[in-house]
Amino acid sequence: MPVALRYAARSNVGLGSKSRNEDSAYAGPELLVLCDGMGGHAAGDVASSLVVGELVHLDGESHGADDLLDVLEQALEEANNRLADVMEVYPDSDGMGTTCIAMVRTGTKLAVANIGDSRAYLLRGGRLTQITKDHSFVQKLLDEGRITKEESRHHPQRSLVTRVFTGRPEDAPDLSMRELRQGDRIMLCSDGLTDYVAEETVGELLAQTGLTPGQVADQLIQIALRGATRDNVTVIVADAVHAGAGTTKPQVVGAASQRRGTQVLGHLTPAEKAAALHREAHGVPALGAGEPVLAEEGPRSPVLRWLRRLAIAASVLVVLGAAGWWAWAWSQDQYYVGEQAGVVTIFRGVSQDLGPLSLSEPEEETDVRTAALPTYYQDQVRRTLTADDRAGADTIVAELRALAEAGCTPLVILPDGTTTTEVPEGAVAITVDPDSLTAVPTQGPDTITTTSTATVFPTLGVPLGVPLDAGVGLGGTGATDAATGSATGTARPTGDDATPTVRVVYPESCP
Numbered sequence: 001m002p003v004a005l006r007y008a009a010r011s012n013v014g015l016g017s018k019s020r021n022e023d024s025a026y027a028g029p030e031l032l033v034l035c036d037g038m039g040g041h042a043a044g045d046v047a048s049s050l051v052v053g054e055l056v057h058l059d060g061e062s063h064g065a066d067d068l069l070d071v072l073e074q075a076l077e078e079a080n081n082r083l084a085d086v087m088e089v090y091p092d093s094d095g096m097g098t099t100c101i102a103m104v105r106t107g108t109k110l111a112v113a114n115i116g117d118s119r120a121y122l123l124r125g126g127r128l129t130q131i132t133k134d135h136s137f138v139q140k141l142l143d144e145g146r147i148t149k150e151e152s153r154h155h156p157q158r159s160l161v162t163r164v165f166t167g168r169p170e171d172a173p174d175l176s177m178r179e180l181r182q183g184d185r186i187m188l189c190s191d192g193l194t195d196y197v198a199e200e201t202v203g204e205l206l207a208q209t210g211l212t213p214g215q216v217a218d219q220l221i222q223i224a225l226r227g228a229t230r231d232n233v234t235v236i237v238a239d240a241v242h243a244g245a246g247t248t249k250p251q252v253v254g255a256a257s258q259r260r261g262t263q264v265l266g267h268l269t270p271a272e273k274a275a276a277l278h279r280e281a282h283g284v285p286a287l288g289a290g291e292p293v294l295a296e297e298g299p300r301s302p303v304l305r306w307l308r309r310l311a312i313a314a315s316v317l318v319v320l321g322a323a324g325w326w327a328w329a330w331s332q333d334q335y336y337v338g339e340q341a342g343v344v345t346i347f348r349g350v351s352q353d354l355g356p357l358s359l360s361e362p363e364e365e366t367d368v369r370t371a372a373l374p375t376y377y378q379d380q381v382r383r384t385l386t387a388d389d390r391a392g393a394d395t396i397v398a399e400l401r402a403l404a405e406a407g408c409t410p411l412v413i414l415p416d417g418t419t420t421t422e423v424p425e426g427a428v429a430i431t432v433d434p435d436s437l438t439a440v441p442t443q444g445p446d447t448i449t450t451t452s453t454a455t456v457f458p459t460l461g462v463p464l465g466v467p468l469d470a471g472v473g474l475g476g477t478g479a480t481d482a483a484t485g486s487a488t489g490t491a492r493p494t495g496d497d498a499t500p501t502v503r504v505v506y507p508e509s510c511p
Helices: 044-058 068-089 137-143 199-206 213-226 270-281 302-331 375-383 390-405
Strands: 003-012 023-027 031-036 100-106 109-115 119-124 127-130 174-179 185-189 233-242 251-254 335-340 343-354 357-369 385-387 411-413 428-431 441-443 448-450 501-505
Touching: 003 023, 003 213, 003 251, 023 044, 023 233, 031 044, 031 185, 031 233, 044 068, 044 100, 044 251, 068 100, 068 109, 068 174, 100 119, 100 185, 119 199, 127 199, 185 199, 185 213, 199 213, 213 233, 335 357, 335 375, 335 390, 343 390, 357 390, 375 385, 375 390, 385 390
Parallel strands: 428 501
Antiparallel strands: 003 233, 023 031, 023 251, 031 100, 100 109, 109 174, 119 127, 119 185, 185 233, 335 343, 335 385, 343 357, 411 501, 441 448
């Protein structure tokens, strides 16, 4: 059976400290919208009126039941995008947000969208049902069974919402379709009503079917005020009646009505309604309206703007400080082994600098001199050796100490058979397996001498003083036979391009 809507919208600033109404509501033959601008956000009144203004075009447009929900969802997405556009152009409005309940009707079908903690109720057959679900911290506690419904009514965080329109892409409402029947009564309200008036009392008032929607709406506002509501309170009451008995004049209340109380938008086309509400959402007087702009409707205080910016800057500094402290604390649990003043040293921290700030400091100087280590390990220490912890650093030092105590100074055999302990600059060094040699040299303070009893190296093939290049291609004027001392092999390159080649022999105890 065809139905129509008989409706009324009411709003009041409440008894709190708010000097302006941040709620906005619109009631029309095919559209009901209620938005609660966030009191804790900048320009909440602008946010609520802007979203209402962006949805007005849905009233009076023809939509099929099949695409009704898609149309509503698209319109809400565009309204949310509009919030983002306004905040980008007007920095003073940055951070504004709003809840929203929107219902679009075609025939007996009703598309419902809801985001935030404003509520919608359906009274059918004397039974009151909440047909929206709050997006709030308290609702989450209820869903998890951590508090009871009775406790939720007085919870100190009951006004903390978890999802509203803020201009971000992820702000998405809940969507559903419902069937309207004659005799149904619908109520949309902001939390200025439900936070201060018990649901049972609301149900009793809505159940007075002998009263018109306007009379019920007035009673709901009055009982919220008697309950000392500290918030703006806004309600829309709509009855589903037979076709031809519905209300035809749209009503706008709250911030969307230029903050002047209830305004009736006569017989305007949808485009004219949208244009009028668009002007109201931006604080622009209607054409021909010579009213001055109230002081409370003027630009926001620059002092408040700077305070907000300082608060944001302070928050950023706190986050950066916490991150820096964590990084520093982490670095102080790291260890590595390096060199300081020629001594192997354990460092605490990481072997890097952050500008002028050093991220490490010496923890312990050991008794191991870097010069006592094999050349390879000297380089490793100077480049630093990372440890997992302090115990790991101690293990590395113990291994280095063992290398130093093993006397791992190499024997360098020059092409002419003489020996030294360092590879000459520009020479090519080849490590030789000591097992392939037969003579036994021992290391003196500055030179290597030959002895048959020393145990530092295995036997060398020839006595010292004789070129040791036979069979290994070291070059030279010729190799010397081990038995006769006569030259053998090939000639060594001579001239400026000749590169001397030396053999390096390490003691058996070296790694």
